[in-house]
Amino acid sequence: MAENNATQAGSNRRVQVNMIVNGSARTLTVEPRMTLLDALRDELGLTGPKKSCDRGECGACTVHIEDRRVLSCMTLAAMHNGQRITTIEGLERDGQLHPVQEGFIEYDGFQCGFCTSGQIMSAVAMIEEAKAGWPSAATTDVSQSFSVSDLSDVEIRERLSGNLCRCACYPNIVDAVAHAIRRS
């Protein structure tokens, strides 16, 4: 039993992780089994990303790692040493809301708001993906080039389909994102 505890203690031994979170260098000491989501919320107090399913099936925990949208519940904090993390709290620039954030307010892209952080982080990165020419499952011919001007409502809906909303604001979310695209 003592050996068992020692093994567990050894397995549980915390490791140091250095990340740049919302522009600030942060050092965390966490167990390897701690997800990035739990580390952001519980160790750094950034409660914007939400735990809704904890299985990568809803998108509520979406953050950016090196500007790419990812599900923070499905990765370990300790795997991201040296990387740049952005949460919803870090989206504003000098007190200015991002056009997607503004769009959500204007078009009522939320009701209860629990999925909103993930929706916005997903949409912001999605726009960059489109600018990089990435097609989607809604693109009729992937062999052709794609540009952000090809982002129709159908494209936006497909690209954001990884963010569930149970209050069900989807049409408003699409309008908010379309507005942000026009503005940017």
Added chain:
Amino acid sequence: MHPFTLSKAIDPASAISAAQDPHLAFIAGGTDLIGLMKDRAELPERLLDINGLPDMDHIEPTSDGGLRIGALARMSDAAANVEVRRRFPVISESLLFAASGQLRNMASMGGNIMQRTRCPYFRDEDGLPCNKRQPGSGCSARYGLNRTQAIFGWSDDCVATHASDVAVAFAALDANVIVHGTTGERSIPFTEFHCLPGKTPERDNVLRRGDLIVAIEVPARTEGRASYYLKVRDRQSYEFTLVSAAVAVAVNTGRIMSARLAMGGVAHKPWRLTATEGELRGLSLSDVDALKAAIATSFTDARPLAHNGFKVELGQRVALRALQIAGGRA
């Protein structure tokens, strides 16, 4: 989750050596492994982060006109890659129809083809009887709720299906899985990579302890550009396959010169419609009856379960639609 240690692999040789340990697992994207650990289907004591291994994330053309996709390339990068989209649209499409934008950014190509079944009895965190999870405990799906399970190649010990979409495309294109292991490098034909359940459903694929997938190579083919992936599922997006088809054809003046068809959602591995491929040679793309008959030859040995009989008919229709669309791209 249970406690485990995490370390970082610095080179393939030491990674392979470390993985001789049966309690060690590689972690790349983690998008399947972390879910499996949370559901307690896999409980490795040691994780080895292989994301830093050099030169394993490139997507590059090969000299013969094919493609080499590094095992650490992310699904999203592979899907968006211009060469992938031009030479083999079916690969890009099968990736884009899978998961979600976020997951595609995280998941590696190597991890994707190794993902484990979505059978709900396997995934249940309370450990229902499941021979794949616990050999000898029984197969809950065999006589349980099996709408999403197999119609081909199943055994009484396991009726699960393989969940990867791009694996279906790779199977159709006769890709090869390039593996480094204790005996050096070897190339495994994709259609031989995944196993049928038989009496050993705990085995998903032929990899041995310590094996490291380094790349997936798709040889140049005449059937490449005229290819298409059709995925049928209950909702429009963000859902695993119910039935899917990857088709690649070479067409000359409306006649099929050669065809490659593989199906997803119907077996423990991507299911090549080999009999159909033979029958299709020489057929006109507009001769729908003949195309249907050719497809039907691969379904004569379908063995539906109590709740998935619809897959036999649906599978044939999916194959036909995918064939027609792929043919239209020729």
Added chain:
Amino acid sequence: MKVIGRPLSRIEGPLKVTGGLHYTADIKVAGAAQGVIVSSTIANGRTRSIDTNGAERAPGVLAVFTHRNMPRMNPTPKPWSHLHPHGQSYLPLQDDQILYAGQPIALVVAATLNEATYAGTLIKVEYDSDPPVVFGPETLKEAVQPPRFLWPVSSSVGNADKAIASSPVRIEQTYSTADRHHNPMEPHATIATWDADGMLTLYETTQHIFGTKELVSIVLGIPPEKVNVVCEFLGGGFGCKGYVWPHTLLTALAARELRIPVRVQLTRAQMYSMVGHQPASVQTIALGAATNGKLNGIRHDSVSPTSVFDNYIEYAALCPRSLWGASGGIATNHQIVHVNRNTPTPLRAPHEALGHFALESALDELAYAIGIDPVALRLMNDIEIDPDSGRPFSTRAMRKCLIEGAARFGWEKRTPEPRSMRDGRYLVGQGMAGAIFTHWRLPAQAQVTLRADGSALVEAGTHDLGTGTYTVMQQIAADTLGLPAEKVNVRLGNTRLPKSHPSIGSSTMANAGASVMLAAKAARDKAIELARTGEDVFVYSNVDDIVVRDGKVVLEGRNFEITYEELLARNNISSLIGDGNYDPIAEGPKATFSFSAVFAEVHVDPDLGLVRLSRFVGAYDCGRVINPKTARSQGIGGIIWGVGHALLEQSETDPATGRYLHQNYSGYLVPTSADIPKLDVIFVGEFDE
């Protein structure tokens, strides 16, 4: 400028888009330990033994509770009432019985979540297991007539069976619906903390703070004054957060035993078995009509399953009691079947809403049998007197819903023959339905404080679960007080505030809103009174000539006014407080409901069997709309819930184990954004006094 009726953006919008809004699980309570509930893997039997030794010795573990050491709870009160709303009568960790799969059998409390979760997996349980009783064709035969719950279990006006039997056109059909789960994005969570004086503070994900307070006090055996429940923002409820569930009681008791705050957040899997669900139903409809479509008789019977220990009734057959006229008679009845499952609970939209699928489908079949347009059939059977109560409807704009909705949809372009409309390879189908929903009349209190700086504070113990409550209360108070909206702050979601009703059944706007209006009026009247005790022109004026606007008390026509700030300052008063007590009589002289007519178009891929929504128009009569922006969002939400219900959501129970097979978002399918096209929502109702 008046703000009622204007599409104001939500007050808390900026917080929601920047991650600044704190939901229950975001709240940091210093020193809180983490609790994880372990549940039964069987559905029927008992735990023969629970070995918690390994769990207790695991790193970080503070305690492991089972039925052997969990303190005793008092039984839930009878009869059931919204005043003390238990979600189920069977209390957790009190004995060794297992009555449903997913039933809590242990609570592990540890320093961190990972430690608690892992320790839970070390608990070794041995079960004596019996085959589970599940809902199906065999158990349907065991249906029984239940005791009354919210409404009469059966109803009969006239003689429906006779009217149907003697009708030239008859439709008889059975419709089934599947088990469904609420699945709000925010899982339930409780943070329980006791202070030295025995005061329990519960941060709880609830849409019924006062009911929670009351029920917790009864079950835990403490005075209600010793319980404070807080929920300022809720991440969706849809019904499952309107009732008190095992996790709340367990967390509170664990915190008391350990003398530290304890935090529990349910996992997504636990959201299926621990917080209610909508039960499946088997509904039989019989219609009798004249050859012109005029209904003679309606019979609607519904059977739904419930737990072995509760008589929950899903009142699907409530639907035809007031929706359409049937001159010969309307009869309805409900039965239940006891099976091994958790107790069901209302789910958006509950009761009569579930029955619409059956009734409106039957009416559609009737329309086809007769060869009459489905909209014309509804218009023909529109009524002004409620058949159930015999009272006239207070307002009923069903006609407008049908006509305007149909026009907006382009219903007249439809060809009724099945398979007659195409769009490329797709078959195009169009359908419509009428709907009714109960108007709940519930007591509510509020307080409005006019402050020295000329701003106002609204305080009410009601809830915002995404419904826009903060904003509409601001609008109501602002208009009543004649203040610009930005000068009104709103505080909700705390049992220290004036007592209000549960936010269920779309009742908050009408009831809690009324209490806020009354409170604002009282504050305003005090301001006016204060003005009239001063030394100026107000004193000699007629009170009817005094109005409030733009933050001032104004004597109309005399160009005399005084700001609120000046008024209070002059009188050396720091605030004026108005109390609002809305106490509606249960039944007024009129029957009050909301109505709608909805129109859908789907594209069907006939080869692959795929059904996708392509268009939708919803026309709603819900009285005066206070905020068209948030109301429209509610309309959209309701439509998407309907899409999920019709096309996607189906919970399967494994017959061998009695467990829900898909306790996650990947197997239980809710609509994604890709499933939903543009939706058109219009409001055609008027103010209903």
